[in-house]
Amino acid sequence: MMRRCNKDRKGCGAMQVEVVEFGRVAARWDLVEAFLSHRREVFVDRLGWDLTLSEGYEYDQYDVVSVAIYVIAHDGGRILGGARLLRCNSSIGNGRTVYSYMIRDAWRGVIGIPKTVCWEPPTTSPNSWELTRLLTLDPSPRIVRGILHAVNDFLRSRHAKECLFLGPPSFMRMARMFGYAPSAMGDLVENKDGRFIAFSCPVIDRRPHGAPQTGHTHRECLAIV
Numbered sequence: 001m002m003r004r005c006n007k008d009r010k011g012c013g014a015m016q017v018e019v020v021e022f023g024r025v026a027a028r029w030d031l032v033e034a035f036l037s038h039r040r041e042v043f044v045d046r047l048g049w050d051l052t053l054s055e056g057y058e059y060d061q062y063d064v065v066s067v068a069i070y071v072i073a074h075d076g077g078r079i080l081g082g083a084r085l086l087r088c089n090s091s092i093g094n095g096r097t098v099y100s101y102m103i104r105d106a107w108r109g110v111i112g113i114p115k116t117v118c119w120e121p122p123t124t125s126p127n128s129w130e131l132t133r134l135l136t137l138d139p140s141p142r143i144v145r146g147i148l149h150a151v152n153d154f155l156r157s158r159h160a161k162e163c164l165f166l167g168p169p170s171f172m173r174m175a176r177m178f179g180y181a182p183s184a185m186g187d188l189v190e191n192k193d194g195r196f197i198a199f200s201c202p203v204i205d206r207r208p209h210g211a212p213q214t215g216h217t218h219r220e221c222l223a224i225v
Contacts, residue, residue, distance in 0.1 A: 014075070015073055015074070015075055015080060015142065015143065015146055016073070016074055016075070017071060017072070017073045017146045017147055017149075017150040018031060018071070018072050018074070018150075019069060019070070019071050019150060019154045020032055020069070020070045020071075020072060021069045021070075022065040022066065030077070031070070031072045031074060031077070031079070031082075032070050032072070033057070034074075034077075034079045035070060035072050035079055035082040036057035036058060036059055036063070037056060037057055037058075038079050038082075038135065038137060039057070039058035039133060039135060040056060040057055040058040042135045042137075043058055043133075043135070061092060061093065061099050062084065062086055062092065062099065062101065062102065062132070063084070064092055067086060067087070067090050067092055068084050068085070068086060069084070069085040069086075069154075070082060070083070070084055070085070071083050071084075071085060071131075071147055071150050071151050071154070073136075073143050073146050073147055073150075079137060080136065080137055080138055080143050081134070081135055081136035081137060081138070081143040081144070081147055082133075082134075082135060082147065083131050083132070083133055083134040083135075083147055083151065084131070084132050084133040085129050085130070085131055085151065085154075085155075086101045086102075086129065086130045086132070087101075087126060087128075087129050087130075088100070088101055088104070088122070088123050088124055088125055088126070088128040088129060088130055088164065089124050089125065089126045097110055100124070101122075101130040101132075101164075102130060102132050102166050103117065103118060103122050103130055103164055103166050103185070103198045104118075104122040104123075104124070106118065106166075106198075107121065107122050107186075112191055113166075113189060113191060113196060114187070114189040114190075114191065116186055116187040116189055117166070117185070117186045117187065117189045117196065117197070117198045118185050118186040118198055119185065119186045119187075120185075122164070122185070123164075125161075127159065127160050127161040127162070128160065128161060128162050128163070128164060128200075129155055129158075129160055129162075129163050129164070130163070130164045130165070130166070131151060131163055131164070131165050131166075132165075132166050132167070134147065134165075134167055134171065141174065141177075144171075144174055144178070145174075145178045148174075148175065148178055148180065149178070149206065151163060152180075152203055152204060152206060153206065155203045156203050156204075156205065160203050161202065161203060162200050162201065162202050162203060163200070163201050163203060164185065164198060164199070164200050165182070165198065165199050165200070165201065166196060166197075166198050167196060167197070168194060168195060168196065168197070169188060169195060169197050171197075172184070172197055172199050175199070175201055179204075179206075180201040180202075180204065181201060181202060181204075182199040182200070182201050183199055183200050183201070184197060184198070184199050185198040185199055185200055186198050
């Protein structure tokens with residue numbers, strides 16, 4: 001794995017972005033636990049959102065180990081940010097309410113986000129994925145950029161066509177700033193936790209023009225500076 005670093009008075013460090021999928025990179029499940037703990041600190045302790053807590057983690061019905069995939073930025077194990085991925089054909093639970101993914105479930109009226117977050121019935125295609133619970137612990141845009149690039153490259157390796165996002169309006173602006181082509185899926189909506197917009201971005205080929213196709217477009221660990 002190639003790694004670059006910027007030296008400063010505290011030494012040399014490089015941000016890594018890892019895609020952690022249960023059963024494939026189980027050795028890095030410690031990163032997921034730390035990410036879930038930081039989700040509690042950011043969304044519950046700091047922002048005051050009324051979310052489910054379990055053993056000190058912010059953990060909801062979509063954090064199912066057989067379904068959720070986590071994209072986590074860290075510096076030597078110190079969490080810098082992260083996000084959660086779900087495939088849009090997911091089916092979670094077998095009780096009275098079977099969940100899918102957040103944008104679709106909002107449109108269905110089964111979670112506390114207004115239905116108008118989507119104008120049309122959300123996709124259930126296996127070629128579409130949803131990214132939610134994005135957070136950063138440092139205001140530097142490089143963390144969001146690194147996470148988005150890692151997500152894009154991972155999804156491209158899975159032959160995905162698009163990624164759906166749910167977050168504040170600033171997230172859509174950042175996606176555009178980093179070279180993606182976001183398209184709103186519905187209204188800018190609001191609940192007690194804030195304002196949210198759903199948007200989609202096509203998965204793109206970020207390889208330099210003319211670079212050969214190797215068949216390995218994604219690495220489980222990407223070094224970003």
